[in-house]
Amino acid sequence: MIELIRVSKQYDRRPALSNVTLEIEKGEFVLLMGASGAGKSTLLRMLIGAERPDDGQVFVYGKNVTALKQGDIPYLRRKVGTVFQDFRLLAKKTVFDNVALPLLVQGISAQDIRRKVTEALRAVGVEHKRDQLPMVLSTGEQQRVCIARAIVNGPVVLLADEPTGNLDPGLTAEIIELFKLINARGTTVVVATHDPQVMTQVNRRVITLSHGTLTPEKWVPA
Numbered sequence: 001m002i003e004l005i006r007v008s009k010q011y012d013r014r015p016a017l018s019n020v021t022l023e024i025e026k027g028e029f030v031l032l033m034g035a036s037g038a039g040k041s042t043l044l045r046m047l048i049g050a051e052r053p054d055d056g057q058v059f060v061y062g063k064n065v066t067a068l069k070q071g072d073i074p075y076l077r078r079k080v081g082t083v084f085q086d087f088r089l090l091a092k093k094t095v096f097d098n099v100a101l102p103l104l105v106q107g108i109s110a111q112d113i114r115r116k117v118t119e120a121l122r123a124v125g126v127e128h129k130r131d132q133l134p135m136v137l138s139t140g141e142q143q144r145v146c147i148a149r150a151i152v153n154g155p156v157v158l159l160a161d162e163p164t165g166n167l168d169p170g171l172t173a174e175i176i177e178l179f180k181l182i183n184a185r186g187t188t189v190v191v192a193t194h195d196p197q198v199m200t201q202v203n204r205r206v207i208t209l210s211h212g213t214l215t216p217e218k219w220v221p222a
């Protein structure tokens with residue numbers, strides 16, 4: 001599902017990723033761990049074509065992301081949902097409209113949009129908040145809306161960058177359970193985090209980056 005082959009990236013001549021080779025299979029739930037600045041976000045951004053490696057190749061869902069033209073990136077992003085620490089919800093749009101956003105550019109009928117958004121909101125447990133603005137929601141609810149927006153296209157991969165960074169331990173546990181559910185339905189899930197609670201709770205394969213380099217993997221069977 002995801003393959004990086006000898007991927008390197010520098011910013012201002014400082015390595016952010018160095019010779020990273022890894023493979024993630026369909027249906028896996030993988031944690032990408034490492035200290036701040038280790039290169040986790042850079043790696044995730046490469047998987048959605050937001051960053052290009054200086055060297056090496058990146059494959060996602062059979063597509064060579066490194067070779068994609070700019071115009072093909074939106075098609076990749078329909079297959080790869082993303083969730084971030086800072087939510088990135090549009091403040092003036094309702095919960096429903098925020099989740100509908102990725103569908104609007106695709107020429108999908110209003111009826112199908114309603115159905116897909118309702119399903120996504122229901123899957124994350126915030127259907128009852130559909131007409132509210134994001135700022136009146138709790139932080140946990142806001143992150144659920146972000147997850148709904150990330151899964152509304154039925155992605156094959158879900159990437160999350162520090163998704164629990166703004167949440168307390170209780171809410172972190174809820175959000176991780178949600179990722180597990182999404183994974184159990186067949187979506188490959190990759191979560192970048194430095195939170196040991198997430199590692200304990202997920203209890204699956206851990207990929208660790210240190211100064212842009214992979215360290216030997218821990219593997220904890222499900």
Ligand SMILES: Nc1ncnc2c1ncn2[C@@H]1O[C@H](COP(=O)(O)OP(=O)(O)OP(=O)(O)O)[C@@H](O)[C@H]1O
Binds near residue numbers: 011012036038043
């Ligand atoms: N656009 C950029 N321009 C310059 N340097 C960058 C850029 N993006 C990342 N870096 C640098 O690359 C290195 C890796 O950053 P990255 O954000 O991938 O780390 P991270 O593991 O995700 O850290 P954090 O957990 O703090 O987000 C850091 O030294 C960072 O300062």
